[in-house]
Amino acid sequence: MKILVLNGSPRKGVSNTMKVTEAFVDGICEESCGSAEVETINIVDCKITPCTGCLSCWGKTEGECVIKDDIPQIKEKIMKSDIIVESFPLYFFGMPGILKLFTDRMLSMMCTYKGQRAELGTSFHGLRYPSKDKKFVIVSSCGYALTDYVYDPLLAQYDCICGKGNYTPILCPQGKTLRVPELKNHIDKFLEKFKQAGREMYRFGKIIPETAEKLSKPPFPERTFKALIQKFWSDEKESVKNV
Numbered sequence: 001m002k003i004l005v006l007n008g009s010p011r012k013g014v015s016n017t018m019k020v021t022e023a024f025v026d027g028i029c030e031e032s033c034g035s036a037e038v039e040t041i042n043i044v045d046c047k048i049t050p051c052t053g054c055l056s057c058w059g060k061t062e063g064e065c066v067i068k069d070d071i072p073q074i075k076e077k078i079m080k081s082d083i084i085v086e087s088f089p090l091y092f093f094g095m096p097g098i099l100k101l102f103t104d105r106m107l108s109m110m111c112t113y114k115g116q117r118a119e120l121g122t123s124f125h126g127l128r129y130p131s132k133d134k135k136f137v138i139v140s141s142c143g144y145a146l147t148d149y150v151y152d153p154l155l156a157q158y159d160c161i162c163g164k165g166n167y168t169p170i171l172c173p174q175g176k177t178l179r180v181p182e183l184k185n186h187i188d189k190f191l192e193k194f195k196q197a198g199r200e201m202y203r204f205g206k207i208i209p210e211t212a213e214k215l216s217k218p219p220f221p222e223r224t225f226k227a228l229i230q231k232f233w234s235d236e237k238e239s240v241k242n243v
Ligand SMILES: Cc1cc2nc3c(=O)[nH]c(=O)nc-3n(C[C@H](O)[C@H](O)[C@H](O)COP(=O)(O)O)c2cc1C
Pocket: 009, 010, 011, 014, 015, 016, 017, 018, 088, 089, 090, 091, 092, 093, 094, 141, 142, 143, 144, 150, 174, 175, 176
């Protein structure tokens, strides 16, 4: 099994979201007894030219983008992978700009639009290279106390792109708490459910509903989180004064 992680956080190696993604991927690897191969691509390090909107990939060059940068190589890796994980923070209720640039360039992997409508389980375009066995997972963390409401715009966008039910969302609130050294013990326990989700993804090809329901529960009760985040920002201000 090949797993491709597309890290869409500009914070790369210190990404909060990657803590969740790593737990999920660890679960897959553990369940596969180490036979799963994992490759991570940091989108911010890739040469990705913005889509020029020429639509050649839908006409003249059929499925091929005319821009020659890192995209053709990433597309090849996507084609060869069994599980594709997009890992990214929520930015202004959507995906970060670098990931949007990447997503726009994926147009060549979508079918030409010929007036079709999105039905349940299908997207507006449909995939050019559909595969029943390929799994697409989005892992995202955000700064707010809860995932309710704030993820609605992003999920609506992915529903339109992939089709409802054609991807697995894993959403995590209180992202800022995930890498605080003093909270490590608590966070390690909190991350266990994402590892369980990974084990299930390997075993059943999906996350069972009871686990899925637990995934977006926050690491801390709202009141505790409020105290933590207030302390974080006052410490930040203090650190500037002490320089
Ligand atoms: C430009 C920018 C916009 C953001 N917008 C939101 C937002 O709309 N909602 C939210 O809850 N958090 C928002 N955040 C916070 C990040 O989503 C959060 O800190 C996340 O855990 C960062 O993950 P990363 O370390 O993987 O990049 C924003 C952060 C930045 C830098």
